Amino acid sequence: MRKLLWTALAAVVLAGCQGGIPDEALALQPDSLERRQLESRRFAGGKEADILAACSGVVQDMGFTIDESETKLGVMVASKNREASSAGSRFAVALLVGGNAANSMDKSQKIRICIVVKPVPGKEGQEWVVRSTFQRMVWNSYGQLNRLEGLSDPELHKQFFEKLSKSVFLEAQKI
């Protein structure tokens, strides 16, 4: 019993003063290439700034507001705040399980998107690779951060690029 308590004490002290960065956080993973392909599409024609302008149109269509952009590096960042679960479902959980459970549920979320346009090596000025990455932060009703995560659902990227293809076309036609 005493040994256990001292072990627990050591654990508490160690956890209290530090918590380390995971080893794999800054190393390329076996699925890195696959993820890059999932998040990227190639576009031909136009100028880099035109592609980026088309991207800004699409993120605005999706309800994002632009946070940052650097045209010279082909970077644009946008975000939106949305409800993470409907008030109705939280009410239902409150009735069934109680208010604490309902308050611990996801309530609001901030979704961020980053778009990077890059010239295709060897075809600078003609072809571009567009890569989009998403992440979100989710809070519960107590205002506590419930989740921090990247969003890698293939459907999300597919839909984004479908919209972008149309937008690039519209930009090209100057509609």
Add this chain to the structure above:
Amino acid sequence: MNKILLPLFAAATLLVGCVHNSTESALEVGSNQVELRQIQSRAFDTTDKSKTMRTVISTLQDLGFVIDKADLELGTVTATKLDGYALRMSVSVRPRNAKQLVIRANAQYQEQAVTDPAPYQAFFTSLSKGMFLAAQNVD
């Protein structure tokens, strides 16, 4: 009773040791400034700042980061990775001499500065692959 109270008291005393004036964090410098710079910096045999910054950005994306800010003139990129934790990183690209650029990265994991050499080594290994150039230590 004492057998339980003593470790608890010891734990409380030790944890109080962790407490410090929180405003001191603003000006804190790691234990050894020169050593930290060496850990966080590498030189590359190129002078193409724009291309290097684009490679830094795509490497960060490969590592699961979302870019927060980028500035070509200043040569800085800041990005955040969310994966059950928050890892924020700034990378700066500056000319070192007529033939080299120096890249410096600094990271914070949750609410702590990352001072361990291993994560930076992993980052520069990832970056070297994208740059097709070797990362050289900076004295």
